[in-house]
Amino acid sequence: MLHEPTKIPxxxxxxxxxxxxxxxxxxxxxxxxxxxxxxSEAMKIDSxxxxxxxxxxxxxGKKGYGYDVQGLLEFFRKTLDQxxxxxxxxxxxxxxxxxxxxxxxxRNHNTKxxxxxxxxxxxxxxxxxxxxxxxxxxxxxxxxxxxxxVVILTVPSRSAQEVTDRLAxxxxxxxxNFTPVRIAVPEHIRVQTIDxxxxxxxLIYQIKQQ
Amino acid sequence: MLHEPTKIPxxxxxxxxxxxxxxxxxxxxxxxxxxxxxxSEAMKIDSxxxxxxxxxxxxxGKKGYGYDVQGLLEFFRKTLDQxxxxxxxxxxxxxxxxxxxxxxxxRNHNTKxxxxxxxxxxxxxxxxxxxxxxxxxxxxxxxxxxxxxVVILTVPSRSAQEVTDRLAxxxxxxxxNFTPVRIAVPEHIRVQTIDxxxxxxxLIYQIKQQ
Numbered sequence: 384m385l386h387e388p389t390k391i392p393x394x395x396x397x398x399x400x401x402x403x404x405x406x407x408x409x410x411x412x413x414x415x416x417x418x419x420x421x422x423s424e425a426m427k428i429d430s431x432x433x434x435x436x437x438x439x440x441x442x443x444g445k446k447g448y449g450y451d452v453q454g455l456l457e458f459f460r461k462t463l464d465q466x467x468x469x470x471x472x473x474x475x476x477x478x479x480x481x482x483x484x485x486x487x488x489x490r491n492h493n494t495k496x497x498x499x500x501x502x503x504x505x506x507x508x509x510x511x512x513x514x515x516x517x518x519x520x521x522x523x524x525x526x527x528x529x530x531x532x533v534v535i536l537t538v539p540s541r542s543a544q545e546v547t548d549r550l551a552x553x554x555x556x557x558x559x560n561f562t563p564v565r566i567a568v569p570e571h572i573r574v575q576t577i578d579x580x581x582x583x584x585x586l587i588y589q590i591k592q593q
Numbered sequence: 594m595l596h597e598p599t600k601i602p603x604x605x606x607x608x609x610x611x612x613x614x615x616x617x618x619x620x621x622x623x624x625x626x627x628x629x630x631x632x633s634e635a636m637k638i639d640s641x642x643x644x645x646x647x648x649x650x651x652x653x654g655k656k657g658y659g660y661d662v663q664g665l666l667e668f669f670r671k672t673l674d675q676x677x678x679x680x681x682x683x684x685x686x687x688x689x690x691x692x693x694x695x696x697x698x699x700r701n702h703n704t705k706x707x708x709x710x711x712x713x714x715x716x717x718x719x720x721x722x723x724x725x726x727x728x729x730x731x732x733x734x735x736x737x738x739x740x741x742x743v744v745i746l747t748v749p750s751r752s753a754q755e756v757t758d759r760l761a762x763x764x765x766x767x768x769x770n771f772t773p774v775r776i777a778v779p780e781h782i783r784v785q786t787i788d789x790x791x792x793x794x795x796l797i798y799q800i801k802q803q
């Protein structure tokens with residue numbers, strides 16, 4: 384029923400972790416089969432979109448039967464690499480950064496912030512919310528030492544590109560960018576930008592259009 | 594050159610505030626004309642996408658001349674309704690909520706959090722980071738009093754739907770949802786969900802696919 388995914392559209396990719404979480408809930412509730420309609424109602428996503436997404440993944444439901452919950456679950460677990468832990472570093476322990484340190488992605492057991500940097504932290508390091516936090520002068524050295532693959536960037540705008548340039552010299556592969564700056568990176572680094580002002584402005588624009 | 598937008602795709606809509614910000618920068622730097630290539634380099638967005646987006650908006654650049662910066666600026670200002678202030682309330686002053694209160698969208702002069710709610714705040718209210726903060730028992734009354742149109746939801750997951758049901762009885766038009774819950778709302782309320790765990794997991798998934 385399920386085979387290896389090929390080229391999956393970006394919009395589908397963004398929904399995968401959500402599917403995974405909802406299918407886990409249905410599995411935990413003891414459900415064996417699920418229809419795209421049921422998922423649609425639970426997730427507030429159009430059922431045609433769900434069927435199309437699943438077909439990209441190589442999962443095809445049977446009419447009047449739906450999808451096999453355990454099959455989907457194993458597929459998403461494998462696809463999303465939940466078995467492999469990813470070490471995350473946070474750069475910039477300001478208001479937003481310290482909220483992330485305290486929250487620390489509690490629902491993702493295999494994704495943890497294990498290292499942080501802040502200009503107010505000493506060279507020899509300190510513990511903030513239980514996380515080792517160093518002065519940014521030690522970025523290159525500590526990122527190698529902790530085997531960091533992903534960085535969450537919550538520095539002030541004026542420092543964003545400078546910090547990114549230093550990160551580009553390390554082995555990191557991705558940056559979750561919370562600054563409004565469109566940072567420039569080498570090709571091997573992926574950037575996901577979340578600009579909170581833009582999200583708010585977009586929502587307001589959509590409301591005013593109605 | 595510019596006329597009223599008709600049906601604009603969602604993906605284009607999301608880029609409008611970004612375009613607006615970058616065009617402001619070019620205008621502030623005294624630039625009179627801008628090509629899609631220049632914008633593309635500054636914004637790290639494909640120039641064909643920019644030209645397509647602008648054509649949806651009814652803005653057409655001239656070959657070898659580009660777009661008129663002031664024309665674009667006025668158009669975006671009008672489209673994004675920057676002249677009209679939007680009152681925003683924040684519900685849930687935990688770690689993430691208090692980061693938002695302190696930050697308070699400083700770059701958006703016409704978008705301000707003017708009211709907050711938290712279960713630890715007294716009925717008679719208190720000031721947190723300069724913002725009037727009340728106990729959630731007064732949601733309906735205070736949202737009407739402050740003329741709130743948009744709510745930022747940073748409550749614990751278990752309270753998300755209950756708070757949303759109360760908001761549905763007020764005159765609000767939009768919710769920026771930072772909880773992982775897919776909240777159910779009546780048709781006249783728009784929801785924009787930002788699930789930080791999902792954003793991080795998506796980035797990691799994309800990295801592991803490479």
